[in-house]
Amino acid sequence: MPQVVEVHNLQKTFRRRVRGAGVRGIVRSYLHTEWHSIEAVHDLSFAIEQGEALALIGPNGAGKSTTIKMLTGILYPTSGEARVLGVVPWRERTTLAMNIATVFGQRSQLWYHLPAGETFDLLARIYELKPAAYRERRAELVRRFELEPLLATAVRKLSLGQRMRCEIAAALLHRPQILFLDEPTIGLDVIAKQTIRSLIGEMNHNEGVAVLLTSHDAGDIERLCKRVVVINQGTVMFDDRVSTLRRRYLRRKVIDLRLRDADMQVPLLAGVEVVKAKGYGLKLEVDTDVQPIERAVAALMAVLPVADITIEDAPLEEIIAAMYRDQAHALHDD
């Protein structure tokens, strides 16, 4: 398969001016400027094949967004090389922009006071779509993303999940070859997350759009991507299949229960540990290698008066910590 993204030893260091405290510190900083360097991305190398969905994950400050911004030509790297669709992003940013799309979960490209349809029309002009091709594509996306009832409503009146559906549809109008998604499900509820994931997955499978996804949410990765790159402090810690990540690090799930009665006795189950039990709340961690999650849930539901239940993956910070432990063990064994 041809590669649509190639990254070799990419590095980005931000420089910040250090200001002293108080009036004296400020005056001194003018006379003698001190700089503090932050290495956001360190020696990063990976590649994405055509039509592949790759997850780039890591905790806050790991360098995920900085990587996306360099690959879309927005930021210049400090050193290293990258080619996206065969071009160097920061040298041919505008040409690249015609062929890729970027969605930032925390930034909107839709005009806030106007219906999303107006932004669609503007993007058709900006991406130089032929009127007939635009009409056809728009109708197709409106149908797939079920946007018809939303198109006449001002964006400011849409829910976050509805807005995100419009954002992704807007990004796909010009049939990009690569879709960069930076935290597309941030702040969404469970149902909206599922909808967004299934729509992105559908576009990836049906249209062969390569996807580079960054997320804090292990669920996004499991449902959308086959391969995952984990970075922390700008360095690659793991680059392998999601199934390997799952087998090694995502086998622990967290079950959060709200009970109808307080201080209930929790049944003893193999592979299930009580993390917290207080009043009506109960938090359990399940090792799914020992106890499949369905069986654990069924057993708990059978004996406890459950009012509400949430199942989550272990937080990314825990996964990263487990990776560090593994690396330390490997070094120790050597």
Place this chain on the structure above:
Amino acid sequence: MTIEGQTLRRPGGLLLTTGKVWAVLCITLRSRLAYVGELLLRTLFLILILFTFTQLWHATNLGKNVLVATGFTIQELIWYLVFTEALMLSAANARELEVDSEVRSGDIAYRLGRPLPYPLFHLGAGLGERLLRFTLYLLVGMVVALVVVGPIQLSPMGVLMSCSIALVSFVGDWIWTFAISLTSFWIEDTFGLHLLYRRAFMILGGMLIPLSAYPEWLGRIARTLPFQYLVYYPARLFVHPDLPVWLAALGANLAIAVVGLLPLLLLYRIGLRFVSTQGG
């Protein structure tokens, strides 16, 4: 194996880019029209200014000698003020500071990922906003002038001349203010520079009274600087249409825009290397 050789779509030429700027201008207009009430409220300030100055000039008995001093009658002076105030108040300060804030916060990064150069996006948005405000202020100002001092002989040619110069001056004014905003790649806060520029625009451009009424020393300074072409000349043509003056003002405004492109492009090219954005 890379995908080199596969055809990439490339952005089109000047015509398509102009179409994109026009599309941004139109959507900005529609977006601003979503708040007509807010726009109308802003015109209250204009009404207040026009009313105050009319009273002031009558009270100081300026009317008697005004024709000698400025070449304008008192009615013409008020209509001149209508035009200069529409020019001044339509200069959207918030948009200048938006560019400044986008550069400093790194939000510029989110606009750079589109096949429309960042300055051209803001040109479309800035012109859309300014045209809307200018039209509104001019219309409201004309109604106020009609009520307060009565009509003057406005010719369609004069309106066409002054508005065409105003339109070109909007582009020149935008180029310089955008260049000032781009200095925020290096300067913490460009508010001071913008304030200085706007005050020079007001005072040396002849916003309150025509340059012909200035004290000689100040008039000499104002006539050596380009601000007169952004304010005085379009307003003068509104009241006193004159083809040679129109041609001179048009040439000067085009020169202001072309000369301004140099610092703008230089600052933008260098500034792009300084884009810094945190997160993730």
